Amino acid sequence: MPDRQRFDEEYYRRHYQGPDRVHSAPQVGRLAAGVSGTAAWLGVEIRAVLEVGAGPGYWRAWFRRHRPAVRYLSTDVSPWACRRFGHELRDISTWRPRRSFDLVVCQGVLQYLDDRGAADAIENLGAACRGLLYLEAITRHDLDEVVDAARTDTRIHARTGAWYRQRLQPWFVQIGAGLWAARSAAIPLYELEGAPVHSTLRRQSSAARSGSRAARPGRTGLQAS
Numbered sequence: 371m372p373d374r375q376r377f378d379e380e381y382y383r384r385h386y387q388g389p390d391r392v393h394s395a396p397q398v399g400r401l402a403a404g405v406s407g408t409a410a411w412l413g414v415e416i417r418a419v420l421e422v423g424a425g426p427g428y429w430r431a432w433f434r435r436h437r438p439a440v441r442y443l444s445t446d447v448s449p450w451a452c453r454r455f456g457h458e459l460r461d462i463s464t465w466r467p468r469r470s471f472d473l474v475v476c477q478g479v480l481q482y483l484d485d486r487g488a489a490d491a492i493e494n495l496g497a498a499c500r501g502l503l504y505l506e507a508i509t510r511h512d513l514d515e516v517v518d519a520a521r522t523d524t525r526i527h528a529r530t531g532a533w534y535r536q537r538l539q540p541w542f543v544q545i546g547a548g549l550w551a552a553r554s555a556a557i558p559l560y561e562l563e564g565a566p567v568h569s570t571l572r573r574q575s576s577a578a579r580s581g582s583r584a585a586r587p588g589r590t591g592l593q594a595s
């Protein structure tokens with residue numbers, strides 16, 4: 371069970387206001403623009419977005435401004451954040467949406483869940499995603515080597531990257547820079563566009579694609595010439 375009360379007004383004030391904030395709306399806007407651009411490049415049309423653990427709602431603000439036609443569902447487990455920022459109250463470890471989304475955003479959330487909750491949340495993210503997942507979850511390595519401890523909430527469940535990869539792998543192919551492609555979308559990736567995959571997984575991906583007409587327009591022509 372997540373500690374919902376932990377995510378109160380003071381939590382958002384500490385982490386999203388003032389000089390020690392984790393990130394700002396303009397920074398997240400640049401990320402959202404990059405993810406949108408990459409989706410278009412990969413041929414994923416973003417019509418519906420699900421965001422889990424949306425907090426201050428910076429992703430939604432970017433989509434409202436730059437992609438107003440996109441249907442956007444923002445959710446969070448914090449009753450305070452839902453009231454203040456207008457999200458649906460949902461716990462991603464127990465809630466699985468009935469429909470699926472072209473883009474699912476889960477930034478800075480899974481590290482707050484215990485192992486059972488995080489594993490269940492990944493299953494729910496997998497079921498909800500029919501295109502791309504943007505995922506950021508701080509790992510044990512990140513705590514040791516990457517994050518600025520003065521500006522980061524380090525009271526988290528620190529797991530290895532391998533722990534996450536093992537649970538994401540049945541649902542997603544890792545692209546990089548936080549992006550994961552839903553296996554069900556069968557997005558044709560050039561070998562060097564994605565993270566290295568075991569040859570068995572590559573064969574499974576090819577088999578999944580063979581049932582669809584998926585190919586990268588233009589770029590397949592280049593290969594043929």
Ligand SMILES: C[S@@+](CC[C@H](N)C(=O)[O-])C[C@H]1O[C@@H](n2cnc3c(N)ncnc32)[C@H](O)[C@@H]1O
Nearest residue numbers: 372377423424425446447448461462477478479
């Ligand atoms: C570090 S904040 C990240 C907020 C936002 N995604 C961002 O990057 O700015 C973590 C957020 O995850 C939410 N959260 C924690 N556990 C959750 C759960 N089980 N389901 C949904 N949201 C959760 C918290 O309420 C909080 O808003």
